[in-house]
Amino acid sequence: MRIATFNVNGIRAAERRGFPGWLAERTPDVLAVQEMRCPSGEVPDVFAGYHLVHDAGMIAGRNGVALATRTAPSAVRIGFGSKEFDREGRYVEVDLDPADGPLLRVASVYVPKGGTPFEDEASLAKMQRKFRFLRSFARHLSATRREAAREGREFVVMGDWNIAPTELDLRNWRTNRRSEGFLPEEREWIAGIQSPRTLVDVVRHHRHGEDGPYSWWSWRGKAFDNDAGWRIDYQLATPRLARSAIVTGTDRDLSYDTRISDHAPVVVDYDV
């Protein structure tokens, strides 16, 4: 079973840049998408063969998450019960009851970007907003994971977390110690929602100790060519599922002429 997460940075732009070819070659069973940046009525016809659950949110041209699944969802949830964040297109969650595999709950999340809190008022406000999201979202994760467990479901929540968890997860960690996305409080939070008995960072578990693989590179300069990236997209899975991963990585190495997005897809093959 192949599960992928991909911040496409605008599904309409991604279509032009080769998303359909990527999907045809990789054909994940489940694909979590972030930054659709597209009204539901204008999503290009690139998810043929999938059941698509899409929350565009209410802010035109921004955010937007989706789940494309080969199996039809048996339940769908949009948002995670937050008054502040549920209408922004940041979270969708579906249950899957496939004929030939374990019961599953999968989720696609797009964590807000913060601001560098030392810069100005607006940046500080953005960072505080990010932490409000994180606190609220942690409660939901805990609850939905437990509920999934009671139903005998494995659970995988994936997306763009906008946090690099450790020094292994960004190329220039020394210069970014005070940068948004690598602040101590953010790293504490992402560590705090993981444990060997609750949720496991699948790629890191499978490729522990190595640098990267990064999933995002700035468009500017030669960040991509120099692999000066960040690993901010990942899949957190329940332990049994996480340990079943047999191939993990990003599609940075796949031979596509054009970069589809500033993020690379994060793809995991689970042996279930």
Next chain:
Amino acid sequence: MRIATFNVNGIRAAERRGFPGWLAERTPDVLAVQEMRCPSGEVPDVFAGYHLVHDAGMIAGRNGVALATRTAPSAVRIGFGSKEFDREGRYVEVDLDPADGPLLRVASVYVPKGGTPFEDEASLAKMQRKFRFLRSFARHLSATRREAAREGREFVVMGDWNIAPTELDLRNWRTNRRSEGFLPEEREWIAGIQSPRTLVDVVRHHRHGEDGPYSWWSWRGKAFDNDAGWRIDYQLATPRLARSAIVTGTDRDLSYDTRISDHAPVVVDYDV
């Protein structure tokens, strides 16, 4: 002597679309440009070999007129003495004293678009504004033409007039009788500033009685392919100069792969 006028619809976009190749092939002695849509500091380096007089105006990303001349101007004027319109990047005028030809005054104008006055308040206001421009501009034309005459200068004022003068000047004139750009009052105005002793529409004089040649086609649909265009860009010249025209036309027929702009250049070779 070759004189051209070209509404480039954004000089930066025009550069990408082949403007440098066009200029290299046509090499007018004088080029009037409209809709530069570009701050003066960011004009691409496409006018090498020309003296460039550019008024970007104060509205970011809109309007902007220029004159590119092989001869260095002996005088430059920006605007035509209108409080309302002089800072919008709609008029530049220069005097040229070439070694090998007549004394000249040349001008580049971008007449405001109106609105269809039967539609709504905003459209009516735009049309009224256009007429305020026209009334004020007519006074300037009359004065500057006389001044040029006193100095022994021929005068040519050219640009995007946003008025099709007669039924010969737009493909679908029947359906556009109540459209902005072909209103009776607009046609009266453009007729009123012309006469065999003052200013002459050079292309129309040289190719009188024929349909077109059009200089603008909507980007939408197949307007260009069907030649469903308007002749709204033209050169008005003092009679002696106008009668000296030996080749007149637009570059609609030149074999360029891409349309540089929604307007075509209007090029006249004067035998002086």
Next chain:
DNA sequence: CCTACAAGG
């Protein structure tokens, strides 16, 4: 159906 700009990343 293009052009710019603006705001967000």
Next chain:
DNA sequence: CCTTATAGG
């Protein structure tokens, strides 16, 4: 250095 939205054409 990309994306989208928006106003203007």
